[in-house]
Amino acid sequence: MNSFPSPQLSWNVIADVRALLEYPFMVQAFRAGIIVAILAGIVGWFMVLRRQSFAGHTLAVVGFPGATAAVLIGVSSTYGFYAFSVAAALVIAMLANPGGSRTSESAVVGTVQAFALAFGFLCYTLYGGFASSIGALLFGSFLGITSNQVAVLAAVTLAVVAGLAAIGRPLYFATVDPDVALANGVPLRTLSTFYLIILGLTAGAVSQITGALLVFALLVAPAAAAQRLSLRPLISLAWSVVLAVAIVVTSLSLAYYYPYPLGTFVTTIALVTYLIVRVVRQ
Amino acid sequence: MIASIDLLHLLSQPFLRNALLAGIAISLLGGLVGYFVVLRAQVFATDALSHAAFTGTLAALAAGVEPRFGLFAATIGVGLAIGALGDRGRADDVIIGIAFAWVLGLGVLFLSLYATGRGASNGTASTAALFGSIFGLSSGQAKFAAGLAMVLIVLLLTIARPLLFASIDEAVAAARDIPVRRLGVVFLGIVGATAAEATQAVGALLLLGLVAAPAGTALLITDRPFVGLAVSGGLATGSTVIGLLVSAEVPRVPPSFAIVAMATAAYALTWLVTLWRRRIT
Numbered sequence: 001m002n003s004f005p006s007p008q009l010s011w012n013v014i015a016d017v018r019a020l021l022e023y024p025f026m027v028q029a030f031r032a033g034i035i036v037a038i039l040a041g042i043v044g045w046f047m048v049l050r051r052q053s054f055a056g057h058t059l060a061v062v063g064f065p066g067a068t069a070a071v072l073i074g075v076s077s078t079y080g081f082y083a084f085s086v087a088a089a090l091v092i093a094m095l096a097n098p099g100g101s102r103t104s105e106s107a108v109v110g111t112v113q114a115f116a117l118a119f120g121f122l123c124y125t126l127y128g129g130f131a132s133s134i135g136a137l138l139f140g141s142f143l144g145i146t147s148n149q150v151a152v153l154a155a156v157t158l159a160v161v162a163g164l165a166a167i168g169r170p171l172y173f174a175t176v177d178p179d180v181a182l183a184n185g186v187p188l189r190t191l192s193t194f195y196l197i198i199l200g201l202t203a204g205a206v207s208q209i210t211g212a213l214l215v216f217a218l219l220v221a222p223a224a225a226a227q228r229l230s231l232r233p234l235i236s237l238a239w240s241v242v243l244a245v246a247i248v249v250t251s252l253s254l255a256y257y258y259p260y261p262l263g264t265f266v267t268t269i270a271l272v273t274y275l276i277v278r279v280v281r282q
Numbered sequence: 283m284i285a286s287i288d289l290l291h292l293l294s295q296p297f298l299r300n301a302l303l304a305g306i307a308i309s310l311l312g313g314l315v316g317y318f319v320v321l322r323a324q325v326f327a328t329d330a331l332s333h334a335a336f337t338g339t340l341a342a343l344a345a346g347v348e349p350r351f352g353l354f355a356a357t358i359g360v361g362l363a364i365g366a367l368g369d370r371g372r373a374d375d376v377i378i379g380i381a382f383a384w385v386l387g388l389g390v391l392f393l394s395l396y397a398t399g400r401g402a403s404n405g406t407a408s409t410a411a412l413f414g415s416i417f418g419l420s421s422g423q424a425k426f427a428a429g430l431a432m433v434l435i436v437l438l439l440t441i442a443r444p445l446l447f448a449s450i451d452e453a454v455a456a457a458r459d460i461p462v463r464r465l466g467v468v469f470l471g472i473v474g475a476t477a478a479e480a481t482q483a484v485g486a487l488l489l490l491g492l493v494a495a496p497a498g499t500a501l502l503i504t505d506r507p508f509v510g511l512a513v514s515g516g517l518a519t520g521s522t523v524i525g526l527l528v529s530a531e532v533p534r535v536p537p538s539f540a541i542v543a544m545a546t547a548a549y550a551l552t553w554l555v556t557l558w559r560r561r562i563t
Contacts, residue, residue: 054329057379114490115491117488119543121539125536125539134409135393213333216383221383260391264387268387270383271383271384
């Protein structure tokens with residue numbers, strides 16, 4: 001039946017790497033994966049610091065209805081991911097703040113999330129019959145990434161990193177000590193909205209590789225581990241990027257050699273990385 | 283007139299009666315449990331349980347066991363574990379986040395094992411676990427779900443007073459000899475069982491629509507805890523009944539979407555009204 005020998009991992013590292021990069025689709029996957037990992041490492045670092053993991057998860061989940069709605073009206077799912085994630089970021093920024101306690105905020109976020117998924121499911125049902133790709137949208141796929149997709153990912157990453165570089169210092173200040181920052185005239189609300197938009201763009205980008213439901217692993221685990229590795233912001237930020245890239249590259253390589261889903265590798269390696277760092281740096 | 287005849291005809295269909303029986307009981311449970319979930323700021327933990335529900339179902343399917351067994355074992359187990367591990371019964375964000383992403387990753391693994399093992403298409407099994415298939419419940423399944431929901435509601439109502447006290451002011455409650463920690467663990471166990479129940483109605487991914495939305499609405503409407511609890515349960519049940527009827531009338535709309543859309547619409551409307559009232563006063 002199977003006329004192609006499935007790839008085998010050997011002890012010859014050079015041969016392994018050469019085999020990995022033999023097919024254009026894997027090269028494309030590595031390009032996209034590394035770009036997404038850099039983005040997730042940086043933006044996730046601020047997300048963990050600001051304790052907005054739940055919002056980040058929601059923004060990623062909202063990408064799913066974006067993608068199915070885009071497919072339903074005949075547009076590329078890439079644009080759906082971005083459009084819906086950014087729109088949801090604006091909604092959360094608008095709804096969550098006015099006089100709201102943290103309790104009502106999490107109820108809002110949870111409801112937005114459930115409704116988004118339900119709406120995505122509705123679009124999926126109305127479109128009828130792309131049963132296999134619902135798995136890719138939710139749990140990720142590294143097959144068939146186009147060079148156009150990689151170009152868009154790179155452009156979004158550049159824009160987000162430039163934006164974060166511009167607001168990085170005040171954002172860090174506002175996150176670590178909001179009261180003092182406010183007293184010093186830092187515009188907290190504007191910063192927070194701006195950051196949520198950045199988080200939305202990132203979630204949209206990362207979803208395309210890890211799937212809408214597993215974005216979280218890449219946003220949280222490297223960042224949380226990095227913040228245990230160093231207390232100095234820039235060094236810890238660098239750790240976060242390095243760990244995210246390492247997680248993605250390892251997962252893609254394993255997914256190439258073993259017949260199990262990419263999402264399983266990404267989430268497992270992310271968890272193990274975080275646990276090791278936690279144990280070592282107690 | 284025509285609509286009411288139509289409705290009567292619909293109600294004579296066994297699939298809809300089963301769905302209504304299970305749906306009403308489950309959503310009442312979801313609304314009541316959800317009120318405490320929102321009050322205790324454990325929406326995030328509940329979300330983690332929904333992922334455990336997906337993985338539990340698929341693990342049971344991959345192992346060839348009754349899926350409901352895996353479903354309940356996973357959610358109650360994870361609920362109790364979060365309660366026991368987390369700081370004083372409330373778990374911290376990062377750990378829940380990473381762990382639940384991993385749980386989903388495992389679920390995908392079981393999905394691929396199940397699909398390759400049976401050679402079957404994996405679309406239906408995973409879609410049912412993720413987004414629910416309440417119209418597919420058999421009479422036996424519906425009765426079991428409704429009976430269990432009743433037991434859980436009674437259990438919740440018996441611990442409601444001390445739980446409310448512990449949720450609002452943990453320190454004072456502890457000083458008054460209320461076993462705050464044990465209550466928290468028991469409560470998360472109930473939330474786990476609720477997640478498993480709700481998975482059968484609206485699916486693992488949409489259960490926050492039954493748990494968070496009605497409770498959030500109730501908290502906007504009233505500050506009085508027991509009134510809020512009743513409002514939350516009522517809203518959840520109402521959303522389910524209307525959602526099921528809408529979906530039965532318009533078969534292209536899946537029931538889980540209709541239910542969650544109703545609950546969300548109620549929340550959005552209440553929010554707008556609250557905002558408008560604040561403007562006036």
